[in-house]
Amino acid sequence: MSETPAPGGRAASAPIMGHESEPTLFEMSVANRSAYQLRTTGVPATRLGDLIPGDHLNANVVPIAEVSERDLVAHFTRLSHRQFSVDLGMYPLGSCTMKYNPKFCDAIANDLGLNSVHPGTPASLSQGWLEILVTLEEKLCAVTGMSAATLQPAAGAAGELTGLLLMRAYHEANGDVRRRVLIPDSAHGTNPASVTLGGYEVTTVPSNERGLVDLEKLKTALGPDVAGIMLTNPNTVGLFEEEITEIAKAVHDVGGLLYYDGANLNAILGAVRPGDMGFDIVHMNLHKTFATPHGGGGPGAGPVAVAPRLVEFLPGPRATKVGGTFEWVTPPRSIGRVHGWHGNAVVLARALAYIDVHGGDGLTRVAQHAVLNANWLRHRLREILPAAYNRVCMHECTLTATGLKAKYGVRGLDVAKALLEEGFHSPTVYFPLIVEEALMFEPTETESVQTLESLAQALERIVQRAQDDPESLHRAPQSTPVSRVDEARAARQLIATADAVR
Amino acid sequence: MADYLPHTENDVASMLAFLGMNSLDDLFAHIPASVRLAQGLALDDGLSEPDVAAIFDGYSDANRAKTTAMTCYAGGGAYDHEVPPVVKALASRSEFVTAYTPYQPEVAQGVLQAIFEYQTLISRLSGLPIPNASLYDAATALVEALNMAHGATGRSKMVISSGIHPHWRQVARTFAKGTGHEIVEVPLLDGVTDWSSVDVSDAAAVVAAYPNYLGVLEDLSKAKALAVASGALFVVGADPVAAGVLKTAGQWGADVFVGEGQAFGTPLSFGGPYLGLFACTEAQVRRLPGRIVGETVDSSGRKAFVTTLRAREQDIRREKATSNVCTNQTLMAVTAAIQLGWLGTNGLREVATRCAQGAHYLFDEVLRINGVGAANSQPFFREFAIRLPRSANDVIASMAEQHVLAGLSAGALCEGDDPSIESGIDRVLLVSVTERRTKDELDHYVRALQEVISS
Numbered sequence: 013m014s015e016t017p018a019p020g021g022r023a024a025s026a027p028i029m030g031h032e033s034e035p036t037l038f039e040m041s042v043a044n045r046s047a048y049q050l051r052t053t054g055v056p057a058t059r060l061g062d063l064i065p066g067d068h069l070n071a072n073v074v075p076i077a078e079v080s081e082r083d084l085v086a087h088f089t090r091l092s093h094r095q096f097s098v099d100l101g102m103y104p105l106g107s108c109t110m111k112y113n114p115k116f117c118d119a120i121a122n123d124l125g126l127n128s129v130h131p132g133t134p135a136s137l138s139q140g141w142l143e144i145l146v147t148l149e150e151k152l153c154a155v156t157g158m159s160a161a162t163l164q165p166a167a168g169a170a171g172e173l174t175g176l177l178l179m180r181a182y183h184e185a186n187g188d189v190r191r192r193v194l195i196p197d198s199a200h201g202t203n204p205a206s207v208t209l210g211g212y213e214v215t216t217v218p219s220n221e222r223g224l225v226d227l228e229k230l231k232t233a234l235g236p237d238v239a240g241i242m243l244t245n246p247n248t249v250g251l252f253e254e255e256i257t258e259i260a261k262a263v264h265d266v267g268g269l270l271y272y273d274g275a276n277l278n279a280i281l282g283a284v285r286p287g288d289m290g291f292d293i294v295h296m297n298l299h300k301t302f303a304t305p306h307g308g309g310g311p312g313a314g315p316v317a318v319a320p321r322l323v324e325f326l327p328g329p330r331a332t333k334v335g336g337t338f339e340w341v342t343p344p345r346s347i348g349r350v351h352g353w354h355g356n357a358v359v360l361a362r363a364l365a366y367i368d369v370h371g372g373d374g375l376t377r378v379a380q381h382a383v384l385n386a387n388w389l390r391h392r393l394r395e396i397l398p399a400a401y402n403r404v405c406m407h408e409c410t411l412t413a414t415g416l417k418a419k420y421g422v423r424g425l426d427v428a429k430a431l432l433e434e435g436f437h438s439p440t441v442y443f444p445l446i447v448e449e450a451l452m453f454e455p456t457e458t459e460s461v462q463t464l465e466s467l468a469q470a471l472e473r474i475v476q477r478a479q480d481d482p483e484s485l486h487r488a489p490q491s492t493p494v495s496r497v498d499e500a501r502a503a504r505q506l507i508a509t510a511d512a513v514r
Numbered sequence: 515m516a517d518y519l520p521h522t523e524n525d526v527a528s529m530l531a532f533l534g535m536n537s538l539d540d541l542f543a544h545i546p547a548s549v550r551l552a553q554g555l556a557l558d559d560g561l562s563e564p565d566v567a568a569i570f571d572g573y574s575d576a577n578r579a580k581t582t583a584m585t586c587y588a589g590g591g592a593y594d595h596e597v598p599p600v601v602k603a604l605a606s607r608s609e610f611v612t613a614y615t616p617y618q619p620e621v622a623q624g625v626l627q628a629i630f631e632y633q634t635l636i637s638r639l640s641g642l643p644i645p646n647a648s649l650y651d652a653a654t655a656l657v658e659a660l661n662m663a664h665g666a667t668g669r670s671k672m673v674i675s676s677g678i679h680p681h682w683r684q685v686a687r688t689f690a691k692g693t694g695h696e697i698v699e700v701p702l703l704d705g706v707t708d709w710s711s712v713d714v715s716d717a718a719a720v721v722a723a724y725p726n727y728l729g730v731l732e733d734l735s736k737a738k739a740l741a742v743a744s745g746a747l748f749v750v751g752a753d754p755v756a757a758g759v760l761k762t763a764g765q766w767g768a769d770v771f772v773g774e775g776q777a778f779g780t781p782l783s784f785g786g787p788y789l790g791l792f793a794c795t796e797a798q799v800r801r802l803p804g805r806i807v808g809e810t811v812d813s814s815g816r817k818a819f820v821t822t823l824r825a826r827e828q829d830i831r832r833e834k835a836t837s838n839v840c841t842n843q844t845l846m847a848v849t850a851a852i853q854l855g856w857l858g859t860n861g862l863r864e865v866a867t868r869c870a871q872g873a874h875y876l877f878d879e880v881l882r883i884n885g886v887g888a889a890n891s892q893p894f895f896r897e898f899a900i901r902l903p904r905s906a907n908d909v910i911a912s913m914a915e916q917h918v919l920a921g922l923s924a925g926a927l928c929e930g931d932d933p934s935i936e937s938g939i940d941r942v943l944l945v946s947v948t949e950r951r952t953k954d955e956l957d958h959y960v961r962a963l964q965e966v967i968s969s
Binding site: 049299359 | 517518519520521525526528529530532533538541542543544545546548549550551554555556557558559560561562563566567569570571572573574575576577578579580581582584586588590591592594596598600602603604606607608609610611612613614615616617618619620621622623624625627628629630631633634635637638639643644645647648650651652653654661679681682684685687688689691692693694731733757758759760761762765774781782783784785786787788799805806807808809810811812813814816817818819820822823824825827828829830831832833834835837838839840841842843844845846848851852854855856857858859860861862863864865867868870871872874875893895907910911914919922926927929949950951952953954956
């Protein structure tokens with residue numbers, strides 16, 4: 013390995029033009045300046061007051077902003093320059109699968125034959141869309157080992173709640189009243205929040221010293237009032253739940269269902285399927301595993317696939333092949349709609365294009381290389397940032413900065429912030445909650461070995477700084493558009509709009 | 515072998531050697547053999563991009579109702595508005611598209627400030643001071659509003675006008691199965707909510723639509739008075755484009771505003787990704803669902819933005835969180851800020867005005883056709899309901915032959931009978947007009963409808 017690797021994920025060369033703040037759109041506004049241009053329609057320009065009763069008209073003008081097109085472009089381009097992204101550099105944010113988003117899928121999303129179709133169009137006039145949905149559903153079922161899926165949930169958390177409502181519908185159909193859902197202590201926060209909204213109580217299952225579900229304690233927590241368990245596998249520490257078949261048997265033995273949180277599906281594509289592990293309900297995060305870009309926080313898509321005994325409860329309507337055509341069909345005991353229309357359709361189309369380009373062979377390689385990269389990084393960093401659980405991990409590795417904290421008073425957060433100065437996005441910090449000073453790195457399969465080496469060297473320099481000048485790490489980052497922000501002040505005096513009282 | 519993976523065979527070999535392994539399979543050796551997938555995925559092998567593009571061209575061709583082939587008069591919360599090249603160009607900048615949630619504010623000021631600007635605009639258009647950073651869509655935003663009302667009042671009865679979009683009501687019913695909320699749908703009489711038909715005394719929320727899904731502008735003061743009298747939150751589901759010229763939800767006295775923001779720069783997209791709009795009064799800020807961005811300063815005193823009031827959220831509060839929302843629709847929120855910046859104060863007013871002018875012109879013209887009647891006698895904004903002598907589904911199918919997507923069938927939207935329409939729902943057609951429709955197009959619509967009905 014060379015000392016200064018070249019390709020391709022380190023963004024430290026990205027030019028930033030200065031350190032002043034960008035004015036808001038409202039500060040740029042000048043009365044009667046405008047950018048918009050509309051069609052010439054020839055429609056009679058009747059006065060609004062002659063069309064709509066006066067008591068509905070707003071006596072005041074709602075101010076938007078009044079800017080020229082040139083200033084609009086300058087403003088949002090400069091904002092974009094104040095934003096880190098996957099396209100700019102490596103984004104090893106654990107649990108988020110920030111892999112490269114192929115531009116080809118952007119082109120699919122921008123196809124007017126797809127994105128100019130109204131969602132209320134009858135099936136006969138939107139057969140292409142229905143075929144996309146049917147095809148994607150089949151392929152997601154092949155990947156997960158399930159029978160059928162709903163594509164309506166707009167994000168992972170929406171998928172979780174949908175899954176819990178399916179769980180509830182299934183038990184109720186059996187005349188079975190159940191009260192609790194089990195969740196490991198390492199779970200994502202969305203899991204317990206979804207359980208509450210699904211009308212269940214959370215029972216937390218502790219992890220054992222290997223970072224896995226404690227099977228004996230799980231068995232103690234089980235009972236006839238348990239509706240099911242929500243598991244992420246590999247779990248949020250990045251480790252495979254090796255006793256999954258025993259867990260599945262124990263939960264099924266009390267009549268409970270197994271819910272698979274697909275946040276970490278990228279690790280197991282082509283290697284093992286949730287259905288084969290015994291899961292009954294599976295959600296997928298298409299914005300993670302299937303590379304639909306995350307958009308600064310969304311949109312995502314969270315399809316939910318199920319085992320045969322749950323198919324009749326799926327949300328409807330579902331695009332379905334009937335003879336030679338595609339139609340909307342609502343399952344007989346459907347829980348109902350979970351989205352205003354058909355889900356985040358364009359995100360679904362992107363995911364299908366991604367799956368088609370990769371195929372079964374490519375998706376398998378995705379998982380293999382993701383796991384290879386995570387293990388390479390874990391091993392490469394073992395001397396400076398040891399893994400919380402030192403053995404083969406899956407697609408991400410959870411490291412701990414407890415040593416740096418004890419020796420130099422430097423915390424995981426300081427390391428994460430210093431990494432920004434080095435041209436890399438931070439890893440996930442302080443999650444999962446069961447690991448002290450956690451730094452969770454998920455390199456993904458799309459980063460080269462040179463980029464990984466370059467990340468490792470950056471971390472070595474940070475550890476050297478911890479030794480030489482720990483104070484400087486508490487002040488990091490300094491090279492970014494802003495330095496550490498005053499979060500307490502933001503919460504104490506909420507300024508959520510430009511009009512808020514200051 | 516088409517993919518986006520950088521490793522050469524040599525890379526893989528040397529990386530495995532570094533780990534003391536011989537094959538990629540060794541990385542998965544700790545997974546029990548009993549659950550391993552022996553023969554690989556049952557999917558075809560990968561194709562090249564141009565090969566996949568050819569498959570998608572086929573899907574595209576099979577979508578007969580794309581707006582490039584058919585003029586769109588369907589609405590119901592999804593509208594064919596102008597989206598100019600400048601908005602597409604800015605909203606597709608990869609810094610916005612390929613960023614994650616702004617967890618590290620030092621390198622996320624771009625998205626954070628854009629959300630702050632979006633929040634300001636939604637606050638102004640809703641007339642309420644506390645917006646959030648977006649939700650999935652209007653239907654799920656309504657569900658969040660109901661959950662907020664439950665938290666605020668401790669009550670579980672949700673009284674919802676059936677003027678609320680049928681799909682939003684269906685979604686509310688679905689999620690009520692988990693929360694245990696009672697959903698009471700209030701019928702419409704002649705297109706207007708008949709509040710006198712329900713008891714709202716122990717309601718958590720009174721929910722009204724503005725305009726309602728039939729396009730009708732209802733006087734919301736009655737609903738507001740009922741909400742106040744019963745101690746319920748007043749939730750208004752409003753069209754944000756209407757706020758360019760009509761009273762805002764806040765001016766009608768709403769405690770919570772929800773709406774569909776697709777109209778602000780997002781294509782029709784077959785229904786998603788869209789943009790769930792949400793804003794509320796200051797009294798409800800601790801129960802706000804989802805993220806909110808606040809202004810603060812950095813350690814050098816410079817203005818900075820950050821996600822705030824984080825203690826409400828699922829990753830911290832877990833089972834006691836006000837909502838389970840994590841991923842939202844940020845890119846659509848950024849897009850809305852850009853589109854509204856392009857429209858500006860005058861442009862939004864002009865779009866709203868032109869929608870109303872076009873809709874009223876078309877309404878007057880189609881009513882001249884023998885056998886076509888108004889479905890109600892109420893004022894409307896940008897869409898209206900007409901009663902046809904035949905099934906609306908049939909008329910839509912026939913109009914498609916003349917390159918017109920004539921509207922939405924009320925019966926299809928409601929999936930059968932509905933308290934919003936007293937009788938004959940299958941013959942009710944909802945027609946929507948945007949600023950993009952020319953007089954020639956509207957006149958073609960009238961001729962086509964005349965022909966279809968008389969044939």
